[in-house]
Structure formats: C-alpha cells, structure tokens
Amino acid sequence: MRLHIAYKNYSSWSLRPWIAMKVAGIEFEENLLPFAHGDELAKLGARLGVPAKVPMLEVDGRVLWESLAILEYLAERYPERGLWPADAGLRALARCAAAEMHSGFTALRTNCPMNCRASKQMTPSAAVEADLRRLAELWARFEAADKPTGDFLCGAFSNVDAMYAPVMWRVRGYGLAVSPAFARWAEAVYALPAMREWEAAAQAESWTMPEYDAVG
Known part of the structure; x- marks a missing residue:
C-alpha cells in the first residue's frame, strides 16, 4: 500500500488519510511529491490516468485519488480499526460532518491555508468568521451526541x-x-504522536511556498 502525498507543511488534503492510517496502525509506504518544485506528480497522474493531485493511494493494483474515498476504502478494508464509529446514528453524524468539510468551509480554507510553521495573529474576515461559527455549531452537536x-x-x-x-x-x-469544545479537541489532535511526527517533518522541510507564507 503506497500513499502519495505532498508537502507536510502545506498539504491539508495529504494530512487527512496519512493521519487516519497512522492512528489506526495501518502500514503504508509514503511517497512525497513536491508538486510546485518538480513534475513528479504530473508524471504520476499521467501514468496512472488520474488527476495529478494528492493524496493518491495505490493498493492491490488499483489507484484511489480522492481523500474521502480513500478514508471510506480504509474503513471497509479494516473494519476492526474503528475508522467510523460503531453506532449507526453517530456514524451518520460523522459522515455528514466529514462531507461538509469536504465541500464547505471555503472561506477558511482559502484565506487561511494550512501552514504548520505559521504562528501569527490574523483578524478574520466576515466570511471566515462565519465558517468559525459553523465549526462551533458542529462541535456543539457532537458534544450533545x-x-x-x-x-x-x-x-x-x-x-x-x-x-x-x-x-x-x-x-x-x-x-x-472557535469554542472551548473545539479548543479541547484541537489540543487532543495536536498531542497525537502521529501529529507530532507530521509536525517534525513539516518543520524540517526546505521547500517554501511564498504565497502561503505571506498570509496573515
């Protein structure tokens, strides 16, 4: 099983299946493709006949090129790893929230690109504030579940x-x-050994993307 990703400092979509597989203890080979500093990703996409985007998962002679599809595949292949909650109602809520992240929060994602090396104080726009309020609403729903x-x-x-x-x-x-509930969750996510591994690798990367680093 081979997971193709991009920059650990900047690639939010790469982080999603990577952290899921690490926490679940699913073994995989990692291949990092710095797409803004070379053409390896473009060549890989052309060879496999899929969009030249990350993440991609190669497994059993097939390729999966979409984050949520990768996560669903992993949950089905490793049902014992608990990648979705066992309770049907809670699982439905989790899937709704995952799909909303996949297609929504455009202002937050556009105006605040992931940058693990960033440490800034940004005044959010009205659109970003609306996304932060929606996060608080989602976290409250999970708290009440x-x-x-x-x-x-x-x-x-x-x-x-x-x-x-x-x-x-x-x-x-x-x-x-966002909210106290979100802050507690964020601290738990940051404390994961897998996340600290990701952060260390992000800090060690030499590639830079000035358009991301200039934000804030």
Missing part, C-alpha cells in the same frame, strides 16, 4: 477527526478562536 467517552468528536479518533485535522493547524497557526 450520545457517544463514548474520549477526546475526539466520536469519542475515539475516527475519519471525521482526520477530515478536520488540518483545521487544527489553521486555527492554531493564525490565532483564531
């Missing part, structure tokens, strides 16, 4: 936490505020 005890949205870490993991870096890196 009947779920197992634990630090994550469904108790134990699951795919919905993986989908929102880059938001932790956005809120942390730009000095944004």
